[in-house]
Amino acid sequence: MSRKVLVIAGDGIGPEIAVEARKVLDVANERFNLDIEFDEALLGGSAYDTVGVPLPDETLEKAKASDAILFGAIGGPKWDNNERHLRPEQGLLDIRSKLELFGNLRPAILYPQLADASSLKPEVVSGLDILIVRELTGGIYFGEPRGIRTLENGEREGYNTYKYSESEIERIARVAFEAAQKRSGKLCSVDKANVLEATVLWREVLDRMAPEYPDVELSHMYVDNAAMQLVRAPKQFDVLVTGNMFGDILSDAAAMLTGSIGMLPSASLDKNNRGMYEPCHGSAPDIAGQGKANPLAMILSAAMMLRYSLNAPEAADAIEAAVSSVLDQGLRTPDIFTEGDTLVNTSGMGEAVAVALKQ
């Protein structure tokens, strides 16, 4: 059975890290007889430059015809003044929404070799292994009405709508409860129920569902406290579940606990576990084209893709082990470099993982 993977490199450092992920996947493909067929498509700024829209129809069609999508990053200052519907980010939001990729899994795992690269003390982060489950196709990112309007007094006003329906809350909560069941059984739901009605309902729905998962211990935390606890004592968490915007913010914070945002992969899944896999970091236009980008988040995203959408868990384990072994060898891109390590560039890191995977 062949497996179809669509690679969308995107903008900024996207193409550089996508090449490295492909190198690693090519080795996995051969070593584990995965029979993966690759195709490529445009999204974001590069799509806008080529065909005038950030999400071309062809990309969406190819995405729908694939078993999984591996995506780099989009965006950059070049397109910052585009109208909102022509911004690169809109292409990403549209593809997430049109493919109904509501379940975003963002694991933050500290590789022990990187304990010194974290901005937090090693004892605070050593052994860290948390999973942020972020709702990805609803909330304030998509709520209508939205816009910038002119008031009667001539002043302009920007507005967005934060809303979640019960069914949207329920389906992301199921993803989180099930993930917690497979892990330590601890689930913390993050909201702002002391202020926002949308999250009062969020909390209510989670509480209502909890008896269905007697093996999961559900707790609730306000998002401001969660942000503080993440940098104070992150190991108190196992699985966190939250809405789109809070998840965006908390996952960047969690990424830094692991040494670098360049280490954090993600999976965005639909109800059938078909998904798009992408590093949590952005397109880093300031370092694009310089060989400084860390390709590990994208390589680890490819591993998640093998595990969740392509039913190849051994290959996923092998890629993760290969990443760990290059870290053991002391190889580091600039973002995770500390005194005494061996500095490598983007392709040096990708190559080393590919070599380790061959062994």
Ligand code: IPM
């Ligand atoms: C992310 C990114 C995106 C988001 C941007 C690029 C639209 O920050 O995946 O976390 O906000 O979801």
Ligand code: MG
């Ligand atoms: Mg983000």
